[in-house]
Amino acid sequence: MSDKSSNRAFKDAIYEQFGRVGKAVSSPRRIELLDLLSQGPRTVEALAVLTGQSVANTSHHLLVLRASGLVTSTKAGVFVTYRLAADVVLQFFDSLRQVAETRSAEIERVTRAFLHERGLAEELNREALIGRVRRGEAVVLDVRPPEEYRAGHIPGALSVPIAALKERLKDLPANREIVAYCRGPYCVMAIDAVQLLRSRGFRAVRLDESLWQWRQRGFDVVEGDAPS
DSSP: OOHHHHHHHHHHHHHHHHHHHHHHTSSHHHHHHHHHHTTOOEEHHHHHHHHTOOHHHHHHHHHHHHHTTSEEEEEETTEEEEEESOHHHHHHHHHHHHHHHHHOHHHHHHHHHHHHHTTOOOOOOHHHHHHHHHTTOSEEEEOSOHHHHHHOBOTTOEEOOGGGHHHHGGGSOTTSOEEEEOSSTTOSHHHHHHHHHHHTTOOEEEOOOOHHHHHHTTOOOBOSSSOO
């Protein structure tokens, strides 16, 4: 084989592997699964519920992601639990999001329209809000499911899953600002939480950053059941 043909074969083999990863994230459902798994490990059944798919379809998408090396799995009895393969997958997912946000005006249009419908389209100074959260000047609510909170949360945040928020309103101080967060900018649980809190007279805003983005800023993330 000539050097030229050998070089071509080498490039073809490398770019074929790049293409496998690209094909793995060509499905919106698989991208959503990566987003969910960035919060922590999940069983196939739990992911099926969260994405509104059948267990069979969810399992198929997860197998594609596993074949591309983006996720790994473990089996305990009849249950299979999936997790991201490494932190570099988180970096890849975050880069994919940033490219989409900066190159697609449609993302901003759809997001603004969605927030406007819910009365949450006001401009917030994100850096100032993050400063208040870090200084403990606001009550911070993590409205994700408890297992995601245990896997990692903002220090000092209270675990109040969105499904339990109505019952927990009496425990929240009426004279302090409340900041709700969930899985990131496109997670609707914090949006629903802010709507409910405002309807009951609380001063509430949404922090639209994911824990990965929080870590990327160099801020601490803690694990466990209790606020730190």
